[in-house]
Amino acid sequence: MSVATVHAFAAPAPKAPLEHTTIPRRALGEHDVLIEIRYAGICHSDIHQIREDWGEAIFPMVPGHEIAGVITEVGSGVTRHAVGDRAGVGCFVDSCRDCDNCRAGLEQYCTGSGMLMTYNATGSDGEPTYGGYSTHIVVDENYSVRIPEGITLDEAAPLLCAGITLYSPLAHWKTGPGTRVAIVGMGGLGHMGVKIAHAMGAEVTVLSQSLRKQEDGLRFGAAHFHATGDPATFERLAGSFDLIVNTVSANLDMDAYLGLLRTGGTLVNVGAPENPVPVNMFSLMFGRKHLAGSAIGGIRETQEMLDFCALHGIGADIEVISADGINDAYERVVAGDVRYRFVIDTSTLAAAATP
Structure with missing residues (x-):
């Protein structure tokens, strides 16, 4: 391997600012590939994990699981990729690769060893995993995907989390055509849901x-846009939707949203609120x-999503930042001041090193 130590941005301790x-x-x-990372998306979960909102974490932490780059080196047994390929993680x-879910291509639900997270986890070698806020990553070829030229x-980097999180449900x-879909929340996740559902042929x-x-939502492909802050919205839209995808992490009134479903409809949650959410069983x-x-x-599904997005000209709406803007970007994400995903230009990581 030509790269052993690489530039990165990390949080040295819980809630601490990230630094070079x-x-x-x-x-x-x-069976490994070396990816020169070109761009890394900032996901709200990066912030949650640095702040230990989801439990004790491993520090120093290099976040980032929306990784897009180019393969610069491959192991002797690699067959899925070649040097020069555009790749993502x-x-x-x-x-574990052996449980029923892994064999079915549902590695995210691995019931063996569990999926090994791209960062804030400990690998089988006993070493911590470090994420995409870095210039390079080494990964098994079976856990990287090809990024189509389209x-x-x-714009592809956020698809590796935000895109697949919405595409999968x-x-x-x-x-598809004839289905009525509602997307709750239009942030980094939600705006991808609008684009993908529209491309699938749904009335969104x-x-x-x-x-x-509203203007952005209609531009992304929504046919309708309603304010949930207006209680009359829930009366007007009662029984309207086949599928509702909730992207927000706040505790919502589940009963009110279940009332918007048609008979046999589904409310699927991809956001993770910190506290339990009560549900009246009669609503179901x-x-x-x-x-x-x-x-x-x-x-497999992530690759399918990328191919679908390339076919339909779908990418994330992004704001590209340099490494020295990461901490400010975190504050803006928390404040909801981003449309709709920050993406780090990782070529700026080395320049951010302290002289």
């Missing part, structure tokens, strides 16, 4: 707190409705 550092990358194994970099690398619940409605992003029983959850997607 260097990290080791493992030697290239037989998402939320996990390994799994998407620019900067939309595909699983058979979104955005349900957002206000009409502030009357109308044979379903309350579900979904988490990212497997490698």
Whole structure:
């Protein structure tokens, strides 16, 4: 391997600002590829994990699981990729490979060792995993995907989390012509849901707190845009939707949203609120409705998503930043001041090193 220590940005301790550092990358194994990272998306989950909102974490932490770049070296046994290929890495970099879910291409639901997260995890070698806020990453070829030429690398990076997180439930619940789909929230996740559901042929409605992003929603492909801050919205739209995808992490009134479903409809959650959410069982029983959850997607489905997005000209709406803007970007994400995903130009990582 030609790269052993690489530039990165890391949080040295919980809630600490990110700063320049260097990290080791493992030697290239037989089935590994070395990816020169060009762009890395900033996901809100990066912030949650640095702040230990989801439990004790591993520090120093190099976040980033929306990774897009170019393969510069391959192991002797690699068959899926070649030097020069555009490649991406998402939320996990390994799994047991042998459980029923892994064999079915549902590695994100691995019941063996569990999926190995791209960062804030410990690998089988006992070493911590470091994510995409870095210049290079070494990953097993089976856990990287090909980025088609129809998407620019900067707009492709957020697809590795935000894109697949929305594509997976939309595909699983058979979104297509004749279906009526509502996307709750239009942030980094939600704006991808609008674009993908529209490309699948659905009639798409955005349900957002206000009409502030209405113009964007219609531009992305929504046919309708409603403010959930207006109680009359829930009366007007009662029984309207086949599928509702909730992208927000706040505690919503699930009963109110279940009331928007048609008979047999599904409300699927991809956002993760910190506290339990109460549900009145009658909201499910009357109308044979379903309350579900979904988490990212497997490698096969992630590739399918990327190919679909390339075919339909779909990329994330992004704001590209340099490494020295990461901490400010975090504050803006928390404040909801981004349309709709920050993406780090990782070529700026080295320049951000302290002189």
